[in-house]
Amino acid sequence: xxxxxxxxxxxxxxxxxxxxxxxxxxxxxxxxxxxxxxxxxxxxxxxxxxxxxxxxxxxxxxxxxxxxxxxxxxxxxxxxxxxxxxxxxxxxxxxxxxxxxxxxxxxxxxxxxxx
Amino acid sequence: xxxxxxxxxxxxxxxxxxxxxxxxxxxxxxxxxxxxxxxxxxxxxxxxxxxxxxxxxxxxxxxxxxxxxxxxxxxxxxxxxxxxxxxxxxxxxxxxxxxxxxxxxxxxxxxxxx
Numbered sequence: 612x613x614x615x616x617x618x619x620x621x622x623x624x625x626x627x628x629x630x631x632x633x634x635x636x637x638x639x640x641x642x643x644x645x646x647x648x649x650x651x652x653x654x655x656x657x658x659x660x661x662x663x664x665x666x667x668x669x670x671x672x673x674x675x676x677x678x679x680x681x682x683x684x685x686x687x688x689x690x691x692x693x694x695x696x697x698x699x700x701x702x703x704x705x706x707x708x709x710x711x712x713x714x715x716x717x718x719x720x721x722x723x724x725x726x
Numbered sequence: 727x728x729x730x731x732x733x734x735x736x737x738x739x740x741x742x743x744x745x746x747x748x749x750x751x752x753x754x755x756x757x758x759x760x761x762x763x764x765x766x767x768x769x770x771x772x773x774x775x776x777x778x779x780x781x782x783x784x785x786x787x788x789x790x791x792x793x794x795x796x797x798x799x800x801x802x803x804x805x806x807x808x809x810x811x812x813x814x815x816x817x818x819x820x821x822x823x824x825x826x827x828x829x830x831x832x833x834x835x836x837x838x839x840x
Contacts, residue, residue, distance in 0.1 A: 654830040712759045717771040
């Protein structure tokens with residue numbers, strides 16, 4: 612079975628450019644999470660969705676960040692305009708049930724470098 | 727508020743040594759869930775274990791064991807007879823109630839040398 616699929620795996624862009632990260636959760640999973648990992652701050656939750664509805668976006672750094680989940684099999688995280696401090700690894704994860712306590716299954720991450 | 731503290735930033739051991747990774751958590755919820763994940767050098771996050779707050783039984787899985795103590799708010803992870811392949815960053819995480827996201831500690835980087 613396919614796991615969580617993220618694209619692109621690596622992105623290098625220049626400050627001010629728009630960046631779109633994509634995620635396909637495991638089929639049948641009803642919760643989706645976006646995390647950011649940096650050396651300084653570790654793994655931070657940005658936003659999560661239950662049944663395609665955003666539940667908690669308090670971790671989204673500022674208005675430059677936006678996330679959508681138009682359907683159960685696809686989500687995007689957009690940064691516009693990007694800044695060097697946005698450089699990080701962005702992980703998408705999914706969980707089987709929205710009201711579950713089960714583990715999160717993570718994608719391989721998207722490594723973003725903003726020059 | 728929930729918080730997970732992994733006080734050990736880096737640990738280095740020689741192969742076959744036992745090593746314990748510490749995890750201390752804070753939460754006001756009476757129902758919560760604790761997790762450990764492994765992040766090998768390749769970068770992916772691999773689930774290791776989940777434990778709920780009502781189950782204080784220790785668990786053993788091969789060379790891995792976990793000690794959950796509510797009295798000290800700790801959920802420590804021990805690797806017995808460590809191997810080079812155990813080299814990774816290990817994260818402890820906490821989730822309160824159902825359907826919530828995981829709050830991760832900063833991680834402990836374990837290096838096992840031959």
